[in-house]
Amino acid sequence: MNTATILADAFERIKETVHGAVEGLSPDDLNARIDEGANSIAWLVWHLTRVQDDHLADAAGTEQVWFDEDWAARFELPFEEGATGYGQSGEEVGAVRVESAELLLGYHDAVHERSVGFVRGLDDKALDRVVDENWSPPVTLGVRLISVISDDLQHAGQAAFVRGSLKRR
Numbered sequence: 001m002n003t004a005t006i007l008a009d010a011f012e013r014i015k016e017t018v019h020g021a022v023e024g025l026s027p028d029d030l031n032a033r034i035d036e037g038a039n040s041i042a043w044l045v046w047h048l049t050r051v052q053d054d055h056l057a058d059a060a061g062t063e064q065v066w067f068d069e070d071w072a073a074r075f076e077l078p079f080e081e082g083a084t085g086y087g088q089s090g091e092e093v094g095a096v097r098v099e100s101a102e103l104l105l106g107y108h109d110a111v112h113e114r115s116v117g118f119v120r121g122l123d124d125k126a127l128d129r130v131v132d133e134n135w136s137p138p139v140t141l142g143v144r145l146i147s148v149i150s151d152d153l154q155h156a157g158q159a160a161f162v163r164g165s166l167k168r169r
Contacts, residue, residue, distance in 0.1 A: 002123075002124075003122060003123065003124050003127065004119055004120050004121065004122050004123070005120075007119040007122065007145060007149075008116050008119050008120050010149045010153075011112060011115050011116050011119065011149070012116070013153070014048075014052075014112070014149065014152045014153055014156055015108065015109070015112045017153065017156035017157065017159075017160060018045055018048070018049075018105070018108050018156050018159070019105065020160060021041060021044075021045065021156060021159035021160040021162075021163050022041060022045055022101045022104055022105055022159070022163075023101060023105070024101065025041065025101050025163065027097075027098060027099050027100060029041065029163070029166050030042045030098050030100075030101060030104065031097045031098065032162075032166055033093075033094065034162060034165055034166075036090065036094075037090050038162070039093055039158065039162070040093070040094075040096065040162070041159045041162050041163060042096050042097060042098045042104060043085065043093045043094075043096040044155045044156075044158050044159040044162070045104045045108060045155075045156075045159055046075070046085065046096050046098070046104065046107075047084065047085030047086075047088075047096075047155060048151065048152045048155035048156060049104075049107055049108045049111050050066065050083070050084040050085055051084050051085070051086070051148060051151060051152070052111050052112075052115060052148050052152055053065050053066050053111045053114075054066075054082075054084050055144055055147075055148050056111075056114070056115050056118055056145075056148065057114075058131065058132075059118075059131045059141055059144055059145075060118045062114070062118075065107070065110045065111045065114055066082075066107075067081075069110055071106075071107045071110070074103060074107075075096075075098070075103070075107075077095065077096060078095050079092060079095065119145065122141075126141060127140060127141050127142030127145070128140055128141070128142065129141045131144050132144065
């Protein structure tokens with residue numbers, strides 16, 4: 001097994017967890033918050049997908065799927081079009097509302113396909129390339145990919161937890 005295969009497998013696991021958390025839910029369930037300070041499934045999946053889209057597009061030198069395929073217009077969110085959810089307030093989290101599981105999964109699947117296409121073309125040497133010099137030490141592609149995978153799996157797990165909590169109500 002090579003690095004590209006391992007990375008692609010990690011992104012497949014994110015997709016599986018996201019689908020397990022979202023499929024079959026009503027808009028009410030997707031947008032529900034366990035309490036007023038909690039994240040909804042809609043926000044968690046939108047955020048993890050936005051971060052993946054933003055970070056991998058930057059690393060690949062491509063346009064984000066969010067803009068390239070006009071997902072920003074489809075979501076119609078009430079804040080800056082380039083927002084990824086990082087640092088958002090509870091009020092902003094509550095403003096991420098979706099009308100269907102298909103919308104969330106459509107965007108996630110489009111980002112997933114582009115992400116997997118990118119990582120399948122990588123070799124070990126590519127992982128050493130610096131992609132962000134705003135940190136000390138500078139961030140390499142390998143570190144960025146692991147950061148995205150880690151963050152995405154945590155948020156996907158949180159979405160699965162929220163789903164389970166809602167179903168037990």
